[in-house]
Amino acid sequence: MKKVFKYILLSIISLWLLFTSFVTYRFFSNSWTEFKFDENKFKRSHNPIWTIGTPTTQIPFIKRISSCNENYILEFISLERQLQNLKVDVKSGLINEGLINQFKIVYDKWPDGLKRFSENHISNVFIVKNLGSSGYTFTANDSSFIIFINEDILKERPNDWFNRTEGDCIQNKGSSFLINHLIEDSSNNSPVYTLENILIHEVGHCVGVVEGLTPTFDRKIRLPNELNFYDGTYDVQLINLELKSPYSEIFTKLKYYSPEKLTFNEYSLMLDELSNSPFPTTYSTQGQLEFFAEYFYSYIHCILQKRPFEYRFINNNRIIKSVGNGIYNQNNKSRYLLIEKTINEL
Numbered sequence: 267m268k269k270v271f272k273y274i275l276l277s278i279i280s281l282w283l284l285f286t287s288f289v290t291y292r293f294f295s296n297s298w299t300e301f302k303f304d305e306n307k308f309k310r311s312h313n314p315i316w317t318i319g320t321p322t323t324q325i326p327f328i329k330r331i332s333s334c335n336e337n338y339i340l341e342f343i344s345l346e347r348q349l350q351n352l353k354v355d356v357k358s359g360l361i362n363e364g365l366i367n368q369f370k371i372v373y374d375k376w377p378d379g380l381k382r383f384s385e386n387h388i389s390n391v392f393i394v395k396n397l398g399s400s401g402y403t404f405t406a407n408d409s410s411f412i413i414f415i416n417e418d419i420l421k422e423r424p425n426d427w428f429n430r431t432e433g434d435c436i437q438n439k440g441s442s443f444l445i446n447h448l449i450e451d452s453s454n455n456s457p458v459y460t461l462e463n464i465l466i467h468e469v470g471h472c473v474g475v476v477e478g479l480t481p482t483f484d485r486k487i488r489l490p491n492e493l494n495f496y497d498g499t500y501d502v503q504l505i506n507l508e509l510k511s512p513y514s515e516i517f518t519k520l521k522y523y524s525p526e527k528l529t530f531n532e533y534s535l536m537l538d539e540l541s542n543s544p545f546p547t548t549y550s551t552q553g554q555l556e557f558f559a560e561y562f563y564s565y566i567h568c569i570l571q572k573r574p575f576e577y578r579f580i581n582n583n584r585i586i587k588s589v590g591n592g593i594y595n596q597n598n599k600s601r602y603l604l605i606e607k608t609i610n611e612l
C-alpha cells in the first residue's frame with residue numbers, strides 16, 4: 267500500500283514539474299517572439315512604409331512634426347532597430363503645440379537652403395517612445411526621409427543631453443573628474459534647442475545621401491572618385507567605409523549605446539587625439555555616415571549659428587581641460603569648404 271502511495275506521489279510531482287516547465291517555456295517563448303524578426307512585416311512588398319513618396323509641399327515642414335499614428339510605421343521601425351541589436355518596441359509619442367511653436371521660431375532662422383531641403387525631402391518628423399537613440403532616419407527611396415525623434419529628449423536641456431550621451435561612454439567610478447561639456451549658452455539651454463541640435467544632425471544624414479556625399483543607408487557606395495572628404499579617416503571598401511589606422515585603434519573603445527565604457531583617463535586621452543584629428547566630434551568616429559552628419563551639424567552650429575561647442579573636464583569646480591570642435595582645425599579646411607559649398611547650393 268505504501269509503495270502505491272509513493273508512486274502516486276511521484277506521478278503528481280512529475281506532472282507538476284512538467285506543467286511548470288511548460289508554463290515557464292511559454293512565458294519565455296512569448297517574450298522572445300516580441301523581438302523575433304518577422305521578415306514578412308519588413309519586406310518591401312508587405313509594408314506600406316516602402317511606398318511613402320516625396321512630401322507634399324502644401325503641408326509645411328513644421329506641420330509634419332507630430333505623433334505617429336500608423337502602426338505599420340511603428341512596427342517597421344521597431345524591427346529595423348531590433349536588426350541593429352537594440353531590443354526596443356517603438357511606440358507613438360507626443361509633442362505639445364507650445365514646443366512646436368517655439369521650434370518654428372528656431373527653424374525660421376535656419377539657412378534658406380536647409381529649409382528648402384527640409385520642405386522638399388523630409389516627409390515626417392515623428393515623435394516616438396523607446397527609439398533606443400535620440401534620433402533615427404529612414405528612407406525608402408534615397409530622396410525622401412522620415413526622421414524619428416525620441417520623446418524623452420523633448421524635456422531635456424541641450425547641455426544635459428550632451429553630457430548624458432557622452433557620459434554614457436565613460437565609467438566614472440572612483441574618479442574625481444566630471445565632464446561639463448557645453449553646446450549651448452545659458453540663454454539657449456532649453457529643450458527646443460535639443461530638438462534643433464538633433465534634427466540638424468539627422469537632416470545632415472539626408473543631405474549626405476541626396477547629394478551623394480555619403481553612401482546610402484543600405485551602404486551602397488556611389489561616391490564621386492574625386493571626393494577627398496574621407497581621406498585618412500575611412501577606407502572605401504566593397505560595401506562599407508572602414509575607419510583607418512591609426513584612428514581605428516585610437517577610437518576603438520569609444521562606443522555609444524553599448525555596455526562597454528571608457529575610463530576617464532582613456533576618454534581624456536582620446537579627446538587629446540581628437541583635437542588634432544580630421545574628426546570634428548567624438549560621435550563622428552562612429553562611422554562614415556556619422557562623420558558627414560557631424561561635420562554638417564558642426565558647420566551649422568559652430569560657424570553659421572556661432573554657438574559654443576566645448577568638451578570640458580572639471581575638478582573641484584575648475585575647468586582643467588577644454589577641447590573644441592575639430593571644424594576649427596586648419597587641417598580640416600577642405601572638409602569645412604565642402605560642407606559650406608553643399609549648404610550654399612542646397
Ligand SMILES: [Zn+2]
Pocket residue numbers: 467468471555556559
Ligand atoms: Zn547619426
